[in-house]
Amino acid sequence: MIAMSFEPKVPQKDLDYQELRIYTDEELQNPSDEELKSFKIKYDIPMLEDLESGPWPSFVADLKVEALRRRKMADDRLLINRDVVEDLLGQLEVSFEDGETHWKHGGIVGVNGYGGGVIGRYSDLPAKFPGVAHFHTVRLNQPSSKFYKSAFLRGLADMWELRGSGIFNMHGSTGDIILLGTFTEQLEPIFQESAHHLSNDIGGSGSNLRTPECCIGKARCQYALYDTQALCYELTMHYQDELHRPMFPYKFKFKFDGCPNGCVASIARSDLSFIGAWRDNIRIDQDAVKGYVAGDFAPGGGSHSGRDWGKFDIFKEVVDRCPSDCMTYEDGVLTVDDANCVRCMHCINTMPRAVRPGADTGLSILCGAKAPILEGAQMSTLVVPFMKAEAPYDNIKDAIDRIQEYWIEEGKNRERIGEMIQRIGLPKFLEACGLPVMPQHVWRPRENPYIFWKAEDVPGGFERDIDDYRKRHAR
Amino acid sequence: MGLSSTRFGAFDPENPTKDRITDIGPRHFWDFFPPIIQRNYGKWLYHEVLEPGVLVHVSETGEKVYTVRAGGMRILSSAFMRDICDVADRHCDGYVRFTTRNNIEFLVDSYEKLEPLKKELESSKFFSGSLKFPIGGTGAGITNIVHTQGYIHCHTPATDASSMVKALMDDLFEYFQSMTLPAKLRVSMACCLNMCGAVHCSDVALLGYHRKPPIIDHEFLAKMCEIPTVIASCPVAAFSPATTPEGKKTVKLKVERCMFCGNCYTMCAALPLSDKEGDGIVVLAGGKLSNRISPPKFSKVIVPFLPNNFPRFPETCEVVKRIVEVYAANANKYERLGDWAERIGWEKFFEKCELPFTEHLIDDYRLQYDSYRTSTQFKYTDAAWAVSKAAGGIE
Ligand code: HEM
Ligand code: HEM
Ligand code: HEM
Ligand code: HEM
Ligand code: SF4
Ligand code: SF4
Numbered sequence A: 001m002i003a004m005s006f007e008p009k010v011p012q013k014d015l016d017y018q019e020l021r022i023y024t025d026e027e028l029q030n031p032s033d034e035e036l037k038s039f040k041i042k043y044d045i046p047m048l049e050d051l052e053s054g055p056w057p058s059f060v061a062d063l064k065v066e067a068l069r070r071r072k073m074a075d076d077r078l079l080i081n082r083d084v085v086e087d088l089l090g091q092l093e094v095s096f097e098d099g100e101t102h103w104k105h106g107g108i109v110g111v112n113g114y115g116g117g118v119i120g121r122y123s124d125l126p127a128k129f130p131g132v133a134h135f136h137t138v139r140l141n142q143p144s145s146k147f148y149k150s151a152f153l154r155g156l157a158d159m160w161e162l163r164g165s166g167i168f169n170m171h172g173s174t175g176d177i178i179l180l181g182t183f184t185e186q187l188e189p190i191f192q193e194s195a196h197h198l199s200n201d202i203g204g205s206g207s208n209l210r211t212p213e214c215c216i217g218k219a220r221c222q223y224a225l226y227d228t229q230a231l232c233y234e235l236t237m238h239y240q241d242e243l244h245r246p247m248f249p250y251k252f253k254f255k256f257d258g259c260p261n262g263c264v265a266s267i268a269r270s271d272l273s274f275i276g277a278w279r280d281n282i283r284i285d286q287d288a289v290k291g292y293v294a295g296d297f298a299p300g301g302g303s304h305s306g307r308d309w310g311k312f313d314i315f316k317e318v319v320d321r322c323p324s325d326c327m328t329y330e331d332g333v334l335t336v337d338d339a340n341c342v343r344c345m346h347c348i349n350t351m352p353r354a355v356r357p358g359a360d361t362g363l364s365i366l367c368g369a370k371a372p373i374l375e376g377a378q379m380s381t382l383v384v385p386f387m388k389a390e391a392p393y394d395n396i397k398d399a400i401d402r403i404q405e406y407w408i409e410e411g412k413n414r415e416r417i418g419e420m421i422q423r424i425g426l427p428k429f430l431e432a433c434g435l436p437v438m439p440q441h442v443w444r445p446r447e448n449p450y451i452f453w454k455a456e457d458v459p460g461g462f463e464r465d466i467d468d469y470r471k472r473h474a475r
Numbered sequence B: 001m002g003l004s005s006t007r008f009g010a011f012d013p014e015n016p017t018k019d020r021i022t023d024i025g026p027r028h029f030w031d032f033f034p035p036i037i038q039r040n041y042g043k044w045l046y047h048e049v050l051e052p053g054v055l056v057h058v059s060e061t062g063e064k065v066y067t068v069r070a071g072g073m074r075i076l077s078s079a080f081m082r083d084i085c086d087v088a089d090r091h092c093d094g095y096v097r098f099t100t101r102n103n104i105e106f107l108v109d110s111y112e113k114l115e116p117l118k119k120e121l122e123s124s125k126f127f128s129g130s131l132k133f134p135i136g137g138t139g140a141g142i143t144n145i146v147h148t149q150g151y152i153h154c155h156t157p158a159t160d161a162s163s164m165v166k167a168l169m170d171d172l173f174e175y176f177q178s179m180t181l182p183a184k185l186r187v188s189m190a191c192c193l194n195m196c197g198a199v200h201c202s203d204v205a206l207l208g209y210h211r212k213p214p215i216i217d218h219e220f221l222a223k224m225c226e227i228p229t230v231i232a233s234c235p236v237a238a239f240s241p242a243t244t245p246e247g248k249k250t251v252k253l254k255v256e257r258c259m260f261c262g263n264c265y266t267m268c269a270a271l272p273l274s275d276k277e278g279d280g281i282v283v284l285a286g287g288k289l290s291n292r293i294s295p296p297k298f299s300k301v302i303v304p305f306l307p308n309n310f311p312r313f314p315e316t317c318e319v320v321k322r323i324v325e326v327y328a329a330n331a332n333k334y335e336r337l338g339d340w341a342e343r344i345g346w347e348k349f350f351e352k353c354e355l356p357f358t359e360h361l362i363d364d365y366r367l368q369y370d371s372y373r374t375s376t377q378f379k380y381t382d383a384a385w386a387v388s389k390a391a392g393g394i395e
């Protein structure tokens, strides 16, 4: 059974580049290497040119290709300043010289009806670098796990070269496709052209839900414990209003990791981290275990093959490294005390052919990660240990709604949910979400006994009569 | 109908709501999957790294998909986007994928298609000689560095991002193309404390940092910002209301409180922090975010300041390379950098990496006490002998 299929929530335009295209083959022809080698942009950029060498792909070399392309375009084939790329490089060189950025804060730009999706940016040297006087970015929502068809990317490249700088971030830190640098006038056209012809929305900045992001999961990973792509898409579509129209105290991010390996770093980067989990037993193929011991298979699928680490030693490399000491290997048989396994993935990562996660799978929900500003960096805290994750995911939506509703009510302006939890304490947060507490919520019980008892916890409450007390104790 | 080349395209400024499409989300992912991925969705059994940068995933249907991972520049042009598409069209039926760490993955459905693909990727170069698609970034090595905007686009950076990453990846290139380390080593870069990339859980993190308090633009502050907002923005309450001699409302700053977080500037453009001498780089190390063996942990500050030496940041590159080499030579198999440092003790980490331990590295912000060593368990290093000497305990 195919777990997923093409089930978009809104109609999707077919993608045929020959139909989509803006530029002719001739216009798409890049300048030759000879031309490029002798090409100087209109500013001296010796420091940047130093970055053209070296094995790693050089963004300076790449931007020069784009700069020269723009020089050759006909006037009506570019809708913003022809020199935008050269001016960007020129300003960057000046920033190196000054040791200071030359961007001003953005101000109010955006598209009508949306509270996010555009980051405004203006140069503080507009007279010198008019091509980047405005240099706003547009966040275009990325598809789940970032597979693409070339027709889409080619269409996007044409549209963006015409209407903007032609420069992308693939991708921004939150996951979006970032269109880097255009003038205000082109924001609405970019938004609507993407929507009409590429069936793709913008959005995901501001005190909104940010564009959710997921790992590659079931598309190409044997460890995926739930369908990260499907859940990511489902929730992105379900929360479109939250994504586009600010209704939160601050930004809010969802990220989806299919297993505790955490390839999209949800535990460090999202207000709600959804991390795959299983609740039955690890599946072991004993013959394959013997294969690893005999050296037939490389540990970690060959992840360490660049160095001679000696013969595979199942004790040293697996059994003794298990953080909860729950594995044994005796008489050629590997056993796991599943009740004590903390699902760290180490044995599975090390012997992928022999050890697989359990089959009764779902996810854990953790809450509250954020970068240091203001009250220090936080990682997400375990909230829900296990939850089945199957379409239409109503249980997950319900859990999210409970958490977000409380945050909207209780969170202060510009307070991330993790900061709110720190302010009010985990017990209060859990109670508000209708969740009981468990020892798994903490690493250890508290060390101070400053328990904030509530009146209703104590027989008779807090109201007492001093006269009654005085009957027993002299003043 | 295709994309428009007219000035406003599908948007009609006279009638902005006409045919307006909103709230459609990203494209659905399914038709972006190569057919072999669609056929084997959720059926993968195991994978192997055939060589650095080349993976095979084997499905229970018996099918195998081969992936070649190429290091990517996060910032790239339309011209380069088309180069990517050309490779995808020639070898992968037009499909391509990007990874969380900004690499580019090309997938083929048979072993025979692998060699021609690799060959093309290896031979594609920019006019200046840099590779366009270096193959690597798998297993126990160093994959691409995630980074933020820096001087390319942001108003608060304390350093530049794309240039530092290019310089570092050139220096660490051998680790990108090999799998010789004890475990994965993740490097991340953010150009200010906002950490758009959330670098605080990386094996090695590079962070732009301001070291001078904001300049107060007294003349304009009240015009540009709301004073209560400015005061509230500061996490250490360093601002208080004030009036200029001319009677203009402004704020004053207790500079000794300032931790250079830049939050005030984020709230108010009349409080710029950037400064050529002041700004530079903090190096952190020992974080991780997978749950493998040990739980995720934060990175720790190991070098309080390095200068912004554009464009190639030699001091920063040298420190990072040194740490990587010492780690590679000393850690056990599967041991992440932070786990190694904890096992040998941070005092030994500083000794082995020959990094000076300065007072800046001891936490004096909130909750600092947790990091103080309330035990007699420690190891002796030169740094310890120096303290004993200063205390008059030894000659
Ligand atoms: C309080 C903390 C933060 C502040 C004040 C902040 C501020 C900013 C600013 C000013 C920009 C604009 C950069 C530009 O000019 O393009 C930006 C971009 C961005 N931020 Fe943040 N940021 C914060 C935390 C984060 C975190 C933790 C993440 C992700 C986990 C994040 C994700 C992004 C993304 C994806 C962008 C788009 C540009 C890029 O990818 O570099 N931000 N942020
Ligand atoms: C129409 C009015 C405004 C809109 C639509 C707006 C929208 C936004 C959005 C979408 C963000 C992005 C937040 C993020 O990505 O984290 C943001 C951030 C911010 N805005 Fe505004 N804003 C407005 C007015 C203001 C005003 C009046 C101020 C201050 C006087 C202000 C100060 C800030 C600050 C400090 C951030 C912080 C960015 C961050 O920490 O991420 N904004 N604003
Ligand atoms: C918030 C928690 C604590 C409070 C309020 C507290 C309070 C006190 C008080 C009032 C005394 C003096 C008792 C007397 O001689 O009349 C005392 C003594 C003492 N406390 Fe605590 N204490 C706390 C936690 C701790 C902890 C965590 C430790 C050890 C780890 C500790 C170790 C001691 C010791 C060793 C004495 C001296 C006992 C003796 O000399 O017989 N206390 N504490
Ligand atoms: C000078 C202090 C301010 C700073 C440092 C600041 C900071 C920021 C940041 C960091 C972002 C985007 C970050 C992200 O999405 O990741 C942003 C976006 C934005 N800010 Fe501000 N903000 C300031 C003041 C203002 C003011 C005074 C206004 C308007 C009155 C404003 C309006 C906006 C708008 C409209 C956006 C983009 C909203 C969007 O489309 O996403 N900001 N700001
Ligand atoms: S997080 Fe787990 S399931 Fe997702 S891609 Fe990484 S290893 Fe696979
Ligand atoms: S997953 Fe981790 S905790 Fe569980 S048995 Fe394997 S090594 Fe031990």
Ligand code: SF4
Binding pocket: B148, B149, B150, B154, B155, B156, B157, B158, B190, B191, B192, B193, B194, B195, B196, B197
């Ligand atoms: S880390 Fe700081 S300087 Fe860099 S892009 Fe984010 S907000 Fe801007």
Ligand code: SF4
Binding pocket: B213, B214, B233, B234, B235, B236, B237, B238, B239, B253, B257, B258, B259, B260, B261, B262, B263, B264, B265
């Ligand atoms: S930089 Fe940070 S600590 Fe310093 S004044 Fe501004 S907000 Fe306060």
